[in-house]
Amino acid sequence: MPSLKTETLKKWTSEVLSNPTLSLAATVAVNADVQETLLRRESRIANTTDVFSHVVEPLGAPITNQKSSGRCWLFAATNVLRIELMKKYNIEKLQLSPSFLFFYDKLEKSNFFLENIVKTADEDVDSRIVQHLLTDPISDGGQFGMIQNILEKYGLVPNDIFPDTFNTTQSNRVNELVVTLLHQYAQELREAKKAGKDTAALKEEQMQRVHQLLTIFLGTPLGPNDEFDWEFTDKDKKFHRIKTTPLKFYKDVIGFDATQTVSLLNDPRNDYERVIHIDRLGNVVGAPEVHYLNVDIDVLANKAIEQIKENKAVFFGTHTPIYHHNPTGIIDTKLWDYKSIGFDPKQSKADRLRYHESLMTHAMAFVGVHLDEDGKPVRWKVENSWGEERGSKGYYTLTHDFFKEFVYQVVVDKKQIPEYADALKTEPITLPPWDPCGALAM
Structure with missing residues (x-):
């Protein structure tokens, strides 16, 4: 492929500067944000x-x-x-807990990643699929199908029951630490699989340490069947208390079926x-x-x-x-x-x-x-x-x-x-x- 010639660049520059519209644009663009101008x-x-x-x-x-x-x-x-819940109970303001879903998504993504590492253990570590798996195993991001999986397994809670922590709002640090462990665990699992060892027991030990880190940084969420009291006041200043669990809150109180x-x-x-x-x-092994x-x-x-x-x-x-x-x-x-x-x-x-x-x-x-x-x-x-x-x-x-x-x-x-x-x-x-x-x- 031929390289760029300096004579060609000089010609191109001359054409820009000799065009009144482009010359004006160049003057503006070097002095201000074109997103505004x-x-x-x-x-x-x-x-x-x-x-x-x-x-x-x-x-x-x-x-x-x-x-x-x-x-x-x-x-x-x-x-x-939350809009459906606000209509149902005549509530003026309400926030549900993204952090509750976030904790369990991180946990499940870690397990999902390690399971796929075991399944691809026969692939070369430099193969495209293994390298892709290693790239961003517990991304903050997701898709609605992943929300379906978490809701169906763990349910949901109001934000007051499981509010943000510093690390749910600024997730870089916890991500770095967990990913560092997961990369090490991926190596351990691949080597154990090739040596004919029990990867299931090893993975459970690894997941316990991931759970420990997530709990330290993100807090301890309720289990899907742990009871809590949801207390709120509606628009008419009437007090309400509903005893429920995360799964019942999702399925019965909200009345939503993600499936x-x-x-x-x-x-x-x-x-x-x-x-x-x-x-x-x-994110959830065995789920769609x-x-x-x-x-x-x-x-x-x-x-x-x-x-x-x-x-x-x-x-x-x-x-x-x-x-x-x-x-x-x-x-x-x-x-x-x-x-x-x-x-x-x-x-x-x-x-x-x-x-x-x-x-x-x-x-x-x-x-x-x-x-x-x-x-x-x-x-x-x-x-x-x-x-x-x-x-x-x-x-x-x-x-x-x-x-x-x-x-x-x-x-x-x-x-x-x-x-x-x-x-x-x-x-x-x-x-x-x-x-x-x-x-x-x-």
Whole structure:
């Protein structure tokens, strides 16, 4: 491949400086943040609004903040679930505990990792699959299918029962320590398996030490069947006390069944109306690995609209922070005039996935939608988990143009998609764990 010639670079520089628009852009870009200077007034005016034709009531309160952790998926799920509980018990403010789910997810991911290390012990340590497993074994991130697994096994509690610790809000240190142990344990298990030793007993010893570390850093959560009293006051100042357990709180008090939900995916690289399975992506050994039903993007939108019209918030996964403007809370592909500086990407959604330009990196909740006179979506009201300081007091306006290009997943009730009953039974298309659709929302 020929190297760049200095004469060519000189010519290119001359062309930039001789173009008045590019020359002005260069002057601005070296002196200011283009995220602010290239904001398009028209888009900002159109989307700086809190008017939506359909909004879930009540909106969740207070606005949550995942802080310096990758727990967005846990916050998005608990923010969706709390609305149902707030309606049921006439509560003004309520937060469920992402940290409770976080503890058990870390524990289960550690066990899931070690189990996969044993299963791949015959592979060379430098093989792609083993190297992938070693890369980030207990990521803060996750997918809704992983939440299903934790909810079904351990349940859920209010935030007052298991609030944040320093290390749930800033998870880097505990992650570093646990991963260091897991890498050592992976070596020990591989060597034990090759020597014909009992890996099950060894793994149990290793997991006990992982549990010890997690307990020290994240706190001691209730077991799934441990009793606690949930005490609260409703909007009418009436006091309530409910004696329950984490599993009963999830199944009976909230009245939610995660197994009756479906994650709809929009992956235009693969056939629609097919199940997509991500190999070796999960958290609980023996529970389902992450899978989706792949459908057209209009199906995602229509099913999300149906759920909002039924006064239910919607968990969704998207690419963040691309085209996000935190000061205004606008998410819009047309918010910046990038074309004026010669930046005009042409890749399709499918090609962005193929070339790793785009992937699902963040989960939030749709709590409203604005439909035009023909019933078509124009913009979406989004509840985020970045605190009130970002966005419009914690909320964002996401345009439908952005939805079509960068939203990948919505979670809906199975009863909303009877027309896809047969599609859910199709032989899965299995993608490798390093595929962009195997990305974890953080």
